[in-house]
Amino acid sequence: MNAAAPRTPRVLLIDDEVDFAKMLGTMLRTRGYNTTIVHSGWEAREEIKNNPPEVALVDLKLPDTDGIQLLGLIKEVSPDTEVVILTGYADLESALKALHLGAFGYLRKPCSPDRLFLSIENALRHRRQKSSESELLGKVLQATNLPVAAFHPRTGTIIASTPAFVQLIQKNEPAAYEKMNLKMLFNGNDTKFAEYQETLNKLHRAEVEIELDNGSPPKHHYKLLSLLSPDPDTALALLFDISSYHQELHRNRKTIDYLKAIWENIATGVMIVDSRFTIQDVNPCFARWYNLRVEDLVGRKCHEILHHLSHPCHLYGESCPIIKSMASGTVSRVQYYHIVSAGSATQKVAGTGNGTTGTADASGDNPRYMETVVAPLYDENGTQIAFVVLITDLTEIKRAHDDLEKKSAQLKELNEALLQQQEQLEKQAEELKKSNLELLRLSAAKDEFVATVSHELRTPLTVIAESISLIADCDDDTAKGKRQKLIQAAQRNCRRLTELIEDLLDLAKLEAGRMHTTPVEFNILKLSQEVIESLHPVFKEKGLMMKTEFPSQPLMVNADERHIRRILLNLLSNAIKFTPAGEIIVRVEQQGNEVVVAVIDTGIGIPEEEQKNIFNRFYQVQQKTGVRAPGTGLGLAITRELVTLNNGRIWFTSTPGKGSAFYFTIPLKPITKSSGD
Numbered sequence: 001m002n003a004a005a006p007r008t009p010r011v012l013l014i015d016d017e018v019d020f021a022k023m024l025g026t027m028l029r030t031r032g033y034n035t036t037i038v039h040s041g042w043e044a045r046e047e048i049k050n051n052p053p054e055v056a057l058v059d060l061k062l063p064d065t066d067g068i069q070l071l072g073l074i075k076e077v078s079p080d081t082e083v084v085i086l087t088g089y090a091d092l093e094s095a096l097k098a099l100h101l102g103a104f105g106y107l108r109k110p111c112s113p114d115r116l117f118l119s120i121e122n123a124l125r126h127r128r129q130k131s132s133e134s135e136l137l138g139k140v141l142q143a144t145n146l147p148v149a150a151f152h153p154r155t156g157t158i159i160a161s162t163p164a165f166v167q168l169i170q171k172n173e174p175a176a177y178e179k180m181n182l183k184m185l186f187n188g189n190d191t192k193f194a195e196y197q198e199t200l201n202k203l204h205r206a207e208v209e210i211e212l213d214n215g216s217p218p219k220h221h222y223k224l225l226s227l228l229s230p231d232p233d234t235a236l237a238l239l240f241d242i243s244s245y246h247q248e249l250h251r252n253r254k255t256i257d258y259l260k261a262i263w264e265n266i267a268t269g270v271m272i273v274d275s276r277f278t279i280q281d282v283n284p285c286f287a288r289w290y291n292l293r294v295e296d297l298v299g300r301k302c303h304e305i306l307h308h309l310s311h312p313c314h315l316y317g318e319s320c321p322i323i324k325s326m327a328s329g330t331v332s333r334v335q336y337y338h339i340v341s342a343g344s345a346t347q348k349v350a351g352t353g354n355g356t357t358g359t360a361d362a363s364g365d366n367p368r369y370m371e372t373v374v375a376p377l378y379d380e381n382g383t384q385i386a387f388v389v390l391i392t393d394l395t396e397i398k399r400a401h402d403d404l405e406k407k408s409a410q411l412k413e414l415n416e417a418l419l420q421q422q423e424q425l426e427k428q429a430e431e432l433k434k435s436n437l438e439l440l441r442l443s444a445a446k447d448e449f450v451a452t453v454s455h456e457l458r459t460p461l462t463v464i465a466e467s468i469s470l471i472a473d474c475d476d477d478t479a480k481g482k483r484q485k486l487i488q489a490a491q492r493n494c495r496r497l498t499e500l501i502e503d504l505l506d507l508a509k510l511e512a513g514r515m516h517t518t519p520v521e522f523n524i525l526k527l528s529q530e531v532i533e534s535l536h537p538v539f540k541e542k543g544l545m546m547k548t549e550f551p552s553q554p555l556m557v558n559a560d561e562r563h564i565r566r567i568l569l570n571l572l573s574n575a576i577k578f579t580p581a582g583e584i585i586v587r588v589e590q591q592g593n594e595v596v597v598a599v600i601d602t603g604i605g606i607p608e609e610e611q612k613n614i615f616n617r618f619y620q621v622q623q624k625t626g627v628r629a630p631g632t633g634l635g636l637a638i639t640r641e642l643v644t645l646n647n648g649r650i651w652f653t654s655t656p657g658k659g660s661a662f663y664f665t666i667p668l669k670p671i672t673k674s675s676g677d
């Protein structure tokens with residue numbers, strides 16, 4: 001604000017009494033005031049707008065307007081103009097009102113020139129003083145960052161303001177600085193502004209919350225605080241940004257609303273009890289469970305409501321979760337079966353686990369599975385002041401949980417059964433695989449067997465057929481000796497064929513389990529001796545030494561004599577066949593419950609890699625000479641079957657080039673077997 005310029009003060013005289021005005025105007029001009037005279041409110045308005053005076057002398061009684069109204073207009077258009085009211089006696093009351101509305105002073109008409117000049121001078125002094133105060137205020141305001149302004153309390157016109165204030169007001173509503181008005185903060189709500197002004201006038205202080213659009217959503221909230229200065233023409237306005245407080249408040253309100261909705265509608269019973277077990281509050285769900293109204297429960301003791309006990313339940317030895325929470329200072333939780341008697345709100349408690357204990361009632365009761373959670377509440381000093389007790393009906397959840405557990409156990413069982421079945425199936429598959437392989441092996445063996453048998457049969461048959469046809473072709477001159485040889489060859493091969501066929505039949509019988517034993521008691525030494533003697537001509541022919549190593553006493557065994565004879569015959573025949581020179585020993589000795597018979601030779605032996613095969617059917621070790629040894633390759637296969645059939649075992653040792661030893665056992669103890677072939 002600028003101080004008044006050092007120029008002739010301008011005085012506007014507004015009076016409809018022309019002569020009085022003229023006289024007064026002359027006096028004023030004489031005194032040096034730049035004086036303009038108008039006679040109506042309308043003229044005055046124009047003059048003030050176009051050329052605002054320092055002092056306006058206003059007659060209250062004007063033809064076209066009320067002096068009070070004119071005063072308001074002057075203060076609005078030119079707040080710096082000091083107004084001195086000219087009034088008659090009758091208008092004294094109005095003059096006082098005008099003073100209240102901001103007029104500087106009043107003069108009773110007619111007045112002395114001295115009084116008039118004094119009044120004008122005082123007004124001018126006051127104006128100057130105000131102007132310098134405004135200037136000072138302006139300077140102070142410029143120096144602060146706060147949104148502060150000085151304004152005319154009656155018009156709202158801004159006299160001076162800080163840049164922060166201007167910025168805020170301009171963001172909210174763009175306006176030239178000169179046109180700025182506190183009213184603009186009220187977003188066009190004139191009634192609200194009027195109320196604010198009234199409060200300011202009455203209490204010299206007013207505050208209101210306003211919303212300002214400062215460009216960034218959401219709108220910012222401010223508190224507008226105004227203070228009336230001792231000069232009734234000036235008031236100070238301060239804007240406080242209370243947006244964050246407002247947001248916090250809004251959030252809190254929302255939270256409270258949510259909590260209220262939860263409290264009202266949650267299916268969990270909530271009870272607040274103090275440390276003396278007095279119910280402070282309960283939610284509607286809790287009250288419903290007990291068939292009582294909230295107000296009937298508040299103030300009662302919880303043990304009285306929950307357990308129908310006159311004293312705290314822990315005194316009766318009950319395990320109370322509130323007591324637990326009280327003692328531990330933390331949350332306690334119990335689950336238990338709660339028995340609600342049919343047709344009554346009376347409740348008994350059947351405790352489980354660490355829950356509250358009690359007794360189940362007779363039939364007709366409806367057991368519910370409940371959970372009680374107790375959380376202690378503390379004041380700012382850390383003292384326990386109350387407990388929040390949450391009671392939830394978990395019956396359905398528990399039921400579902402139990403069902404699930406049962407089903408899960410069933411599934412587990414089923415799974416185990418399936419696993420077992422799978423294992424069995426896998427085993428069966430494995431066995432099938434083995435059987436299949438065995439079948440394949442057997443099939444291959446059968447093919448090989450058929451091929452071998454065919455070969456074995458064809459060879460002697462060819463010899464026989466050849467011999468017969470040669471004999472047939474023989475003429476009478478053919479030497480008898482030659483014919484004899486051919487007949488012998490045919491006979492030999494016939495024997496070989498017979499032996500082969502017998503061996504085959506015996507092996508088939510043995511393998512099919514159709515060969516039976518006829519066990520008898522006999523002396524094995526005697527039998528062995530007989531077999532050796534039957535082969536004597538062959539030993540002799542080959543020049544082999546024959547030795548026996550027998551105990552001195554007869555050795556009685558229980559077995560099928562025919563079978564043992566055949567076993568001995570086979571082993572001895574092989575020993576003779578595969579021993580070009582040297583000796584053969586037959587050793588018989590008792591070992592424990594059995595007799596071990598050994599046929600030992602000093603023959604060609606069996607190569608190590610062949611040893612595992614010699615009990616196979618038709619297996620014959622390839623001779624170094626390439627010449628096929630006589631025999632069918634069935635002897636050892638039959639021998640092994642016969643030993644097994646007579647409850648014995650057979651094995652051998654052999655060293656190529658040095659000889660072989662075949663061993664078999666016969667039980668000493670009589671064996672019980674059904675007889676018959």
Ligand code: ADP
Binds near residue numbers: 621
């Ligand atoms: P074979 O009718 O050929 O004698 P075996 O089944 O009795 O048939 O014997 C099978 C094969 O075992 C014989 O061909 C032979 O190669 C071998 N073998 C059996 N006994 C002896 C032995 N004492 N010394 C050497 N090799 C033997």
